[in-house]
Amino acid sequence: MDFTNIAFYIFAALTVGSAGVMVFHRNVVYSAVGLLFAFFGVAGIYVLLAADFIAIVQILIYVGGILILLLFGVMLSQKLTKVDVRTESMQLVPAVVVVGGVLAVLLLTISSTPWKLAGSLEYEPTTKAIGRLMMTEYLIPFEIASVLLLAALIGAAYIARKN
């Protein structure tokens, strides 16, 4: 097993473990910290997949933006940090059955499918290639994104405003 494989398993364990903390912890602030490490783990996996730009964006947007927003949301409510946020109906058995079933289906799918593989992985900076594609082939999604962001901004500001 070479270095990237070992690193992959470390990052995967970090992601899954932190996601577990996020889901199962009673205090919502701890959940948020769990989410933080899950985001970092995913960023690490992106690096191993040679997607350097996406990895940085993951940290910039998710850790630096969305997570902070989540924490502000938690702090807006005084009670949230003190109460047990887990719902009373746990439904442990049905949940385990469903999750186990989904896992089995996914494992079966992954093993039985003729995936289109990328071949050998080359670790090269991707920012330039992304920029080129964004300006040529993916021009329309890129420009739609700006209108989407504008609409989201107006909507978010409208809802968050007090009156």
Added chain:
Amino acid sequence: MLFNFANVLTFIVFGAVFVGINITLSRILQARNPHPVKLSTYECGELPEGDSWIQFNIRFYVIALIFLIFEVEIVFLFPWATVFKELGLFAFVEMMIFVFILLVGLAYVWVKGDLEWDKSTAVPDPALAPSAARQELTEAIAS
């Protein structure tokens, strides 16, 4: 590329190990004799009141929301900046359209007052203004 990220990883690992070693060392070496006064939040004697978890002002949330949207915009700018010279005028116009649409959004939140932190400058807070009785008392003392 991977090598550069290995540097980052090394940095993180060293940082974590450094902090870990220091905390453990201080645990081992410290003299421990707890005392109620020593364990209070402020050793100078000031007693904290209430909970440190206070309700945040919603303005933090609004600002964070706006920040997030523009952060996403900035992320789109990076790849463009690396190639815009080779793609020329066309790429420049494309990005200007993108930025213009989002500038409209900035103008919107600006004019609507969402960026304003202190929203009640015009009306002085009556709680802070000295009451009429207090004012009279001050004047009486002065004369």
Added chain:
Amino acid sequence: MDYSSIIKDNLISLNYFLPELLLTGLIIVLVIADLFLKDERSPWLSFVALAGCVVVLLSVIAQFDLGSRSLFQHMLVVDPFSVFFKLLFLASAIAVIFLSIASVELAGRPVGEYFTLLIALTLGLFLMASSTNLVTILLSIEFVSIVSFVLATYLKTRRRSSEAGLKYAIYGAFSSGLMLYGLSLLYGLTGTLNLYEIGDVLASRDSNGMALTLSTILILAGFGYKIASVPFHFWSPDVYEGAPTPITAFLSIGPKAAGFAVLIRFFNVALAGEPANGASQWSALPELDWPMILAVVSAITMTLGNLVAIVQTNIKRLLAYSSIAHAGYALMGVVVLSQDGIYATMFYLAVYYLMNLGAFLVVIVFQDLLGSEKIADFKGLAWRAPVPAIAMAVFLVSLTGLPPTAGFIGKFYLFAAVIKAGPAFYWLAVVGLLNSVVALYYYARILKTMFFDKAAEENSISVSPYYVTLLALLAAPTIILGVYWAPLQKLATNSVEFLRAL
């Protein structure tokens, strides 16, 4: 590397992108005009939005002559199929603007954001109907979802409206998560995002493994959420009840029709073989029997929608479940993989636009007059306010699918398409027929309450001429198309062509 050819193609594509560009311009005009407005409740922005929509309408009508063309490196497409849906969306947007101008619920709320978001929603629907790439499909569906969340929450000081927005957002996030995973599986399977190439790659291989089935089902979650089919319908009753009624009317038509457009395009381009020359019927990818999956979804959707609608006491909730049932009916046309089927679905959606919008208009009128959405409060309304009651009778008869209304013709085409496709789907036609009987029961119950129950009060209520005109404008075509449907038939026949291969 030389990019000039791609840049040139993008520039040429701009000529065929006029309606969307105009809509974007309209959004920006509305935002900027709103900033200069002294009173954010003054109504003139609604007239700007209306005028803008009419201009866009003209540009869309001009697109009918363009034929089929792939745009922007196969990201989008302009073809008669998408133009038909664009017309439908614009008609909905214009009608909803008329409903919003007079709405009592929305009076006193800021106008600028409302119409900006309404037009943005329309733009999202346009993109949904013309997407031919997984990226644009996902982006346009998200676009529509995010804007819809805000519009559903527009009465944010009202608890039900906030609840509606929150539920919509949570279910929306869940279903787009599932869909995104499905799309990523499809990408992993084929190595391309282009629907046409995906179709080619899938057809060229003997076996695509379980991933194909799994990803199709996951992607169906995203589409199903938009058209409100079982099991992704849970949001719709609460959202329909809590959202401002004009928005409810829009959500029940626009995103649903757009969901059908993207579903028809996705399944027929990526997961079906091409029709042999001149044939009007084609077959699904042999290894994945998605018509059967859709048939089962259709049967369950209409049955559940109709059965639960029976016990509803709130008219908006009842119409929500009825709208779920109608998604089930419209799916019948997608199941059969023929020109006739797609044609029937398109015809039905156009008819559904008239009758459902009309029903919601009556709900708005009664809401304003009575301040109530409870069916029990409609007792004897036919004698107190005859015009809306008679209009409601027309719309409900049409929703049931009885002659002489447009709803009957729409259902007739759907059933005919299913029967014509052969005995494999006879059972679906039977289920649809039984469901129509169930639907008759609860629609007739509303009519009975309005016409035969004794009113608590006797005084007559006057309805403003504005509403009377709107009601007439929607009720008249509902009846006329039930007798003389040739114009709509011609429009749908001309629009059934969509770009099947590059």
